[in-house]
Amino acid sequence: MNWQAKDHELIWHPYQAHSAAPTNRVIVKGQGSLLYDLEGRSYIDAISSWWVNLHGHCHPALxxxxxxxxxxxxxxxxxxxxxxxxxxxxxxxxxxxxxxxxxxxxxxxxxxxxxxxxxxxxxxxxxxxxxxxxxxxxxxxxxxxxxxxxxxxxxxxxxxxxxxxxxxxxxxxxxxxxxxxxxxxxxxxxxxxxxxxxxxxxxxxxxxxxxxxxxxxxxxxxxxxxxxxxxxxxxxxxxxxxxxxxxxxxxxxxxxxxxxxxxxxxxxxxxxxxxxxxxxxxxxxxxxxxxxxxxxxxxxxxxxxxxxxxxxxxxxQKPECFEQRRMIAQSHASFASVLSALPSVRNVRQKGTILAWDIHQEISGYRSPIRERIISFYAEAGILIRPLGNTVYLLPPYCINAQELAQLYQVTLEFLETL
Ligand SMILES: Cc1ncc(COP(=O)(O)O)c(C=O)c1O
Structure with missing residues (x-):
């Protein structure tokens, strides 16, 4: 048995219902705002790995x-x-x-x-x-x-x-x-x-x-x-x-x-x-x-x-980091106005580097079934995201660049088009 299968056999992961098949993605490397899986695919860490990461993965100074x-x-x-x-x-x-x-x-x-x-x-x-x-x-x-x-x-x-x-x-x-x-x-x-x-x-x-x-x-x-x-x-x-x-x-x-x-x-x-x-x-x-x-x-x-x-x-506390946070906030604000005009989106909100919106659904809240669809769609597009039910949010590390932000926004629009 390879070690990947052993993960499923041996480890009880957090906030996760048991399932018959192993579903946990193996991450082998982190660099800046990107995480890499076993097959070498990269994912933008759009949620700062459960809101913890600030300056990117494997930051040289840290x-x-x-x-x-x-x-x-x-x-x-x-x-x-x-x-x-x-x-x-x-x-x-x-x-x-x-x-x-x-x-x-x-x-x-x-x-x-x-x-x-x-x-x-x-x-x-x-x-x-x-x-x-x-x-x-x-x-x-x-x-x-x-x-x-x-x-x-x-x-x-x-x-x-x-x-x-x-x-x-x-x-x-x-x-x-x-x-x-x-x-x-x-x-x-x-x-x-x-x-x-x-x-x-x-x-x-x-x-x-x-x-x-x-x-x-x-x-x-x-x-x-x-x-x-x-x-x-x-x-x-x-x-x-x-x-x-x-x-x-x-x-x-x-x-x-x-x-x-x-x-x-x-x-x-x-x-x-x-x-x-x-x-x-x-x-x-x-x-x-x-x-x-x-x-x-x-x-x-x-x-x-x-x-x-x-x-x-x-x-x-470096000015560059402050500048990055300002850039993220401004970028989110522009995208928020695009999102607000879409019929499938509700309650777009933003504070600093955090942008969130709700997808209009019959079943809302944490148990909303749309959550799994969102996770898979973004993962396919190389983005790690973890919606709270029908609430989607972006909370990226401060090192994210304008191109990566644009990719988050573009994939969001593509997902909304599928609804
Ligand atoms: C506001 C707030 N307080 C406390 C906690 C608990 O932190 P931890 O998961 O590190 O125990 C969280 C976790 O998400 C949180 O959001």
């Missing part, structure tokens, strides 16, 4: 940073120990969030959220307050671990575990602002609310649903004025996907906690970070062991991840 670090220190226990890349990264990241003062490292987006929820609950407990409820927006998604699932929408993803999830207050969605604000104000006035966790301005997994910074600002102000802590989950939106490095820059009211992952290492390594305010940290900083934040993963503060994250930040 690869070199990992190689360098791997010859000095790859990993050390992060309790009572530290290392230079961890401190340098903390300084760089906190410099981007001047209102936050401490960083807690973990492994991925879900764990970054778990840490945030624990910080928030324990913060209130240390102040002697019985505040342990969270407010979430309808259709939110914050990860697959139990705490993260609890603060996410109840859905296909969570229904087998619902009994075991802690209760949260689900608000109406941002597409119904009047009801949302009314319900939100009422919820924030309750005395048991610990925090509001939100995906700022783009609910990614819900189908790249976008909402205005002005609406979010209104919610943040209501929450703040009622003593509700703010957790910005920038796992998907962070590191330049939108007009700013982080969406939280677009609202005057700032969060108490920010969760980061995905683009944190430029797409090279699993890594997560939870950034907290000094006020939050101060509630834990006492000589009382019961007031410790009892949380830590074996690979917390991994030195390779810190080193590559630093190299990725260097790239991200």
């Amino acid at each position: 690869s070199a940073a990992i190689a360098r670090q791997s010859n000095e220190l790859e990993q050390v226990i992060f309790a009572r120990h530290t290392h230079k890349p961890a401190v340098q990264l903390a300084e760089r990241l906190l410099g981007l969030f001047p209102y936050l003062g401490k960083i807690f490292y973990s492994d991925n987006g879900s764990t970054a959220v778990e840490v945030a929820l624990k910080m928030c609950m324990q913060y209130h407990a240390h102040h002697g307050h019985e505040r342990n409820q969270f407010i979430v927006l309808s259709d939110s998604y914050h990860g697959d671990t139990f705490g993260a699932m609890s603060v996410s929408a109840r859905s296909l993803f969570t229904h087998h575990f619902e009994r075991h999830l802690f209760q949260v207050l689900h608000m109406p969605g941002p597409d119904d602002p009047a009801h949302l604000i009314e319900a939100f104000e009422t919820a924030c006035k309750r005395q048991d609310i610990a925090g509001f966790i939100y995906e700022p301005c783009i609910q990614g997994s819900a189908g790249m649903k976008m909402y205005a910074p002005e609406l979010l600002e209104q919610l943040l102000q209501i929450a703040k004025s009622n003593g509700v802590l703010l957790i910005a989950d920038e796992v998907m939106t962070g590191f330049g996907r939108t007009e700013t490095l982080f969406v939280s820059e677009q609202m005057p009211t700032k969060p108490d906690i920010v969760c980061l992952s995905k683009g944190l290492t430029g797409g090279y390594m699993p890594f997560g970070a939870t950034l907290a305010s000094n006020e939050m940290y101060a509630a834990f900083a006492v000589e009382d062991m019961t007031k410790t934040l009892f949380h830590g993963h074996s690979y917390t503060g991994n030195a390779l991840a810190c080193a590559v994250a630093l190299a990725s930040l260097d790239e991200l």
